[in-house]
Amino acid sequence: MLRGLSLVVPAFDEQSRLPATLREASRMLPRIAAAAEILVVDDGSRDATAAVARQVDAAVPVRVLSQRVNRGKGAAVARGVQAATYGLIAITDADNPYALDVLATMGGAVEAGRCEIAIGARDLPGSTVNRGYGWLRRSAGQALSGLTWLLLGLPIRDSQCGLKLFRADVARELFALRRIPGFGFDFEVLALALARGRRIERFPVHLTHHDDSRLRLIRDGTRMLRDLFALRRRLRRGAWRGEVSNVAEGCPCCSDQGFHEQVERSGWRMVECEGCGLWYLRPVPSAAELLALYDADYFRSSSANEFGYADYGRRADAELRRETFRRRLDALGPRARGERMVDVGGGLGFMADVARERFAERWVVEPSVWAASQVAPDHHVVKAAWEQAALPAGGFDLISMQDVLEHLPRPGDALARALAALRPGGYFLVVTPDRMSWLGRLSGESWLSVKLPEHVVLFTRTRLAALLRQVGFEMVSIRPARQVVSIGFLVARAGFARALLERVVPGSVRALRLAVPTGSVEIVATRPV
Numbered sequence: 001m002l003r004g005l006s007l008v009v010p011a012f013d014e015q016s017r018l019p020a021t022l023r024e025a026s027r028m029l030p031r032i033a034a035a036a037e038i039l040v041v042d043d044g045s046r047d048a049t050a051a052v053a054r055q056v057d058a059a060v061p062v063r064v065l066s067q068r069v070n071r072g073k074g075a076a077v078a079r080g081v082q083a084a085t086y087g088l089i090a091i092t093d094a095d096n097p098y099a100l101d102v103l104a105t106m107g108g109a110v111e112a113g114r115c116e117i118a119i120g121a122r123d124l125p126g127s128t129v130n131r132g133y134g135w136l137r138r139s140a141g142q143a144l145s146g147l148t149w150l151l152l153g154l155p156i157r158d159s160q161c162g163l164k165l166f167r168a169d170v171a172r173e174l175f176a177l178r179r180i181p182g183f184g185f186d187f188e189v190l191a192l193a194l195a196r197g198r199r200i201e202r203f204p205v206h207l208t209h210h211d212d213s214r215l216r217l218i219r220d221g222t223r224m225l226r227d228l229f230a231l232r233r234r235l236r237r238g239a240w241r242g243e244v245s246n247v248a249e250g251c252p253c254c255s256d257q258g259f260h261e262q263v264e265r266s267g268w269r270m271v272e273c274e275g276c277g278l279w280y281l282r283p284v285p286s287a288a289e290l291l292a293l294y295d296a297d298y299f300r301s302s303s304a305n306e307f308g309y310a311d312y313g314r315r316a317d318a319e320l321r322r323e324t325f326r327r328r329l330d331a332l333g334p335r336a337r338g339e340r341m342v343d344v345g346g347g348l349g350f351m352a353d354v355a356r357e358r359f360a361e362r363w364v365v366e367p368s369v370w371a372a373s374q375v376a377p378d379h380h381v382v383k384a385a386w387e388q389a390a391l392p393a394g395g396f397d398l399i400s401m402q403d404v405l406e407h408l409p410r411p412g413d414a415l416a417r418a419l420a421a422l423r424p425g426g427y428f429l430v431v432t433p434d435r436m437s438w439l440g441r442l443s444g445e446s447w448l449s450v451k452l453p454e455h456v457v458l459f460t461r462t463r464l465a466a467l468l469r470q471v472g473f474e475m476v477s478i479r480p481a482r483q484v485v486s487i488g489f490l491v492a493r494a495g496f497a498r499a500l501l502e503r504v505v506p507g508s509v510r511a512l513r514l515a516v517p518t519g520s521v522e523i524v525a526t527r528p529v
């Protein structure tokens with residue numbers, strides 16, 4: 001008898017087949033485990049899947065988790081894994097083609113410490129596979145096994161078998177690193193497991209009927225191939241090395257575990273905290289994963305709307321950025337004067353440049369080695385993340401943290417560090433996207449600030465003000481942030497209208513500058529004396 005078992009059943013448009021699956025599972029689970037539960041993850045079904053799951057009269061608790069939109073089997077299983085209660089987590093398909101009694105043997109192997117992952121394998125001797133499992137799918141399956149072996153070195157035939165069982169902590173660790181939302185999650189999770197030294201054992205399974213029914217060979221096959229190559233690249237970059245100690249942690253601001261899903265994009269998921277309303281990436285990427293984003297390409301990205309900056313240092317843009325910073329300093333008036341200031345995440349040092357007349361000493365803390373190398377030599381550069389940066393004793397008169405906070409997985413810690421680094425009476429200038437700005441509210445998911453995985457947390461101005469006070473700051477002012485742009489800059493971001501505008505808007509007009517609201521909030525706070 002296993003101690004406790006959670007069975008995750010991803011389901012998309014399964015109202016007709018799901019009830020029988022749940023009844024069968026509820027009949028089997030009490031014979032296998034002392035405590036058990038079934039988690040149905042309704043993957044944005046268009047039919048009554050969730051409703052029929054709730055109505056099933058089962059001998060074990062059935063919990064129904066609903067994804068608002070269809071996100072794919074990988075995302076659905078990951079949701080179930082995150083919510084599971086017991087020490088063993090099994091996964092099966094909604095049309096349940098597998099006899100579930102083998103879970104007792106699989107779970108036994110894991111509980112005995114022989115392996116952390118037990119997977120069903122339809123090709124093992126002892127497996128029974130009925131004829132409904134056609135040759136075409138069988139050949140496709142074999143081709144995929146060959147490819148996963150060739151491309152990933154995955155020595156596992158039949159990685160796609162729908163019946164799997166994990167030690168719960170290992171499942172959470174692996175699914176936290178998962179990026180593939182669709183069917184490819186199977187080989188992704190197994191490849192990550194092997195790379196992390198986890199042991200996988202295979203077990204013969206009994207197929208009771210036709211399976212893989214929701215797999216459309218051509219479309220899903222092409223998709224899987226793409227996923228396969230993407231995963232190969234990720235593995236080569238060492239994606240499997242991620243620290244996953246933060247998996248079980250809740251909201252980075254208030255630690256609440258409750259959340260609503262908001263955005264899922266290329267395998268990253270942003271959720272809204274039920275406790276405080278913060279939007280954050282869940283699971284929160286590790287510091288190492290985030291740091292890897294800010295390599296040399298970050299400030300010279302070819303796809304700036306998705307990632308990084310097009311060419312942050314280009315002369316014309318550089319002047320616009322300096323002007324933006326100059327205006328923000330001007331707005332601070334006499335508060336922006338003193339002995340020493342620091343710009344956190346200061347990039348190429350533009351903020352420090354415009355602070356020359358106001359501060360004798362300008363510090364730039366910047367983790368990107370390339371950006372830090374571009375900072376003017378009369379500033380002090382610290383090549384490090386803010387949390388680790390070695391700072392001068394005596395404190396700063398001004399700390400500026402502009403377009404940085406949204407990148408930090410521990411915003412509370414970063415703010416606390418800012419408070420500690422400020423001399424009493426010193427000022428703190430923070431600019432970060434404000435979800436409640438009209439721009440944020442109007443654009444919803446397509447808001448430029450919903451930039452995953454770069455932006456780890458998205459505040460509202462009230463949430464940020466509350467956090468600042470909680471950390472020990474006193475609020476001075478709060479207003480929408482503006483950015484100085486040229487007409488040409490707006491034209492370049494005009495999406496489908498860009499080609500047309502580039503032809504009709506003359507160069508002299510494109511050079512015109514104006515300060516536009518960015519959807520960010522600009523807050524000035526002070527360290528009480």
Ligand SMILES: [Zn+2]
Nearest residue numbers: 251254273276
């Ligand atoms: Zn929260």
